[in-house]
Amino acid sequence: MKCPYCEHLDNKVIDSRLNKDATITRRRRECLKCDQRFTTYERLEVMLPVLVKKDGRRESWDRHKLIAGLEKACEKRSVSRDKIDEFTDEIERKLQDYGAKEIPSKVVGKWVMEGLPHLDEVAYVRFASVYRQFKDVNEFMDELKSLLESRSEGEY
Template sequence: MKCPWCEHLDNKVIDSRLNKDATITRRRRECLACGRRFTTYERLEVMLPMLVKKDGRRESWDRQKLTAGLEKACQKRNVSRDKIDCFVDDIEHKLQDYSAREIPSQVVGEWVMEGLPALDEVAYVRFASVYRQFKDVNEFMAELKTLLDSRDM
């Protein structure tokens, strides 16, 4: 692991801990050259299906892309980073369980849309406005009505 300050490759692990799900290992490290400390996170890399975009392009799964979109949707809301990480973990588990080697990105988008109201309804509306690409206010209002109707059930 390269030191983020001096880029030296030799360091020692001071402390290792697993997260509560035992899926991520957090390691505190100390650079042997400059003595500064830094943290690394390790997670098991699993081969996930390729995403097939609307235009036919193929793209590998990027956890950071979804996390960034959710953080933007949850901006100034009372949603912790841990909740967002758990939400993204759930999507990754669905991808791992998916049997095909490729998956349309719309399927993943729908998984996100299904789960977001439970995370935060305002985040759902924000995410939906970008994901669904509403053409006018009527489409937006129809989505809000669907959300309100599902909440009343």
């Protein structure tokens, strides 16, 4: 691991800890050249299915792309980064459980749309407006009505 301060490659691990799900290892390191300390995170890399886009293109799963979209949808909302990471972890678990080498991107989009109201309703509406590509205000209002009906029926 290269030191972010002096770019020296030799360092020692001072402390290692697992997150609560035991899926990420946090390591505190100390550079053996400049004595600066820094933190690294290790995550198990699993083979996830390739996304098949609407136009037929195939794209590798990119966790950071989903996180960026969720952060944009949750902008100026009281949704922590930890909650966004947990949500993304849940989507990745579903991808692992899917059991195929390829998955239509609209299936992943459906999972995100199903889970977002539990995370934040405003984020759901923001994400839906981009994901569903509303053509006019009426389509947007229909989505809002559907969200309100789901809430009143206790679906989430």
